[in-house]
Amino acid sequence: MGAWFWWMIIGMAAVTYIPRAVPLTFLEGRELPIPVQHVLRNIPYAVLGALIFPAIFFVQENLWFGVIGAIAAFGIAFTGANVMIVVLGSIAILAVYSLFF
Amino acid sequence: MDGRGFTAGLKAGTSIAIGYFPIALTFGLLAKTTGLSIVEATAMSIFVFAGAAQYISLSLIAAGVAPAVIVLNTFIVNIRHFLMTAALNEKMQPDARWKKALYAFGITDESFSVLATQKGGRLRTTFAAGVILVSYGSWVAFTAVGHLIGANLPQFLQASMSIALYAMFVGLLVPSMRGNRKVVSLALIAALTNSLFYFTGWLSTGWAIMVSTLVSAILIELISPKEVKS
Numbered sequence: 001m002g003a004w005f006w007w008m009i010i011g012m013a014a015v016t017y018i019p020r021a022v023p024l025t026f027l028e029g030r031e032l033p034i035p036v037q038h039v040l041r042n043i044p045y046a047v048l049g050a051l052i053f054p055a056i057f058f059v060q061e062n063l064w065f066g067v068i069g070a071i072a073a074f075g076i077a078f079t080g081a082n083v084m085i086v087v088l089g090s091i092a093i094l095a096v097y098s099l100f101f
Numbered sequence: 102m103d104g105r106g107f108t109a110g111l112k113a114g115t116s117i118a119i120g121y122f123p124i125a126l127t128f129g130l131l132a133k134t135t136g137l138s139i140v141e142a143t144a145m146s147i148f149v150f151a152g153a154a155q156y157i158s159l160s161l162i163a164a165g166v167a168p169a170v171i172v173l174n175t176f177i178v179n180i181r182h183f184l185m186t187a188a189l190n191e192k193m194q195p196d197a198r199w200k201k202a203l204y205a206f207g208i209t210d211e212s213f214s215v216l217a218t219q220k221g222g223r224l225r226t227t228f229a230a231g232v233i234l235v236s237y238g239s240w241v242a243f244t245a246v247g248h249l250i251g252a253n254l255p256q257f258l259q260a261s262m263s264i265a266l267y268a269m270f271v272g273l274l275v276p277s278m279r280g281n282r283k284v285v286s287l288a289l290i291a292a293l294t295n296s297l298f299y300f301t302g303w304l305s306t307g308w309a310i311m312v313s314t315l316v317s318a319i320l321i322e323l324i325s326p327k328e329v330k331s
Contacts, residue, residue, distance in 0.1 A: 001136065005137075015175050023183060025201050027187060046313070048291075052274065056264075056271075086269070086272030097261075
């Protein structure tokens, strides 16, 4: 890679940082309209829905992999286990699955 | 305000660190096969810290796409963070602008999800610092390790670990879903909308996530103007 690579990294860093920093710093000390506050409070749960589906099914070329991983994750999470157990448990179940099938 | 600080943040961020392990490792490996040196690959993780954008940049570099186009693509992929940090601002303790400008660097899909779904009131800046430090450390360190040894991790383990981040998202979402129909509807509508974009190809991933999130968050407010208990 040449010098262009470093210019590209600087550019990538800038355009990644701006959407992260502008709302946090610009909105500091400002009160947003109530309906906007309500919508913003909904965003974490909506984002999670969009981040999980449908991507969770396509983590590998083999669709079963994603389906079993998703069932494992939801199954473990519904028992009330904490996030770490959900992560490690899902990995373990898929590891066992891929060793036997 | 919640009393938990830096150490609690480190602990809450550990699931992200585990989730980043295979992805950063694979990024390091792919960067090597794309022709990046270990310094170049690690520098990208140090300065950019954006998984999807970094992966896409590798395939664009390999395809010989112009650097300016790669930068533009990075912006489009990451524009969804506008929405997330605006939402996060409601959850964070008011603090000096320079501190917020500093930890803003570490807001990814994953750190956002962990921070935004914490129970209780506003979060301390030191808690965010802990979450971000452990996840960023994992991302940078395993990029370098991946460039060195990535291919040596057994294939079945690499494959199994690809579920990690999604399992984390599930683990964050499910406890909030219990007994809260609004949260269930929010996640469901966003999931269905995003699936529509995915299968029709109408929008690229970054935009699809942003539009689905907005559609769901606004639609629910129009249908049931009651608040989510946080």
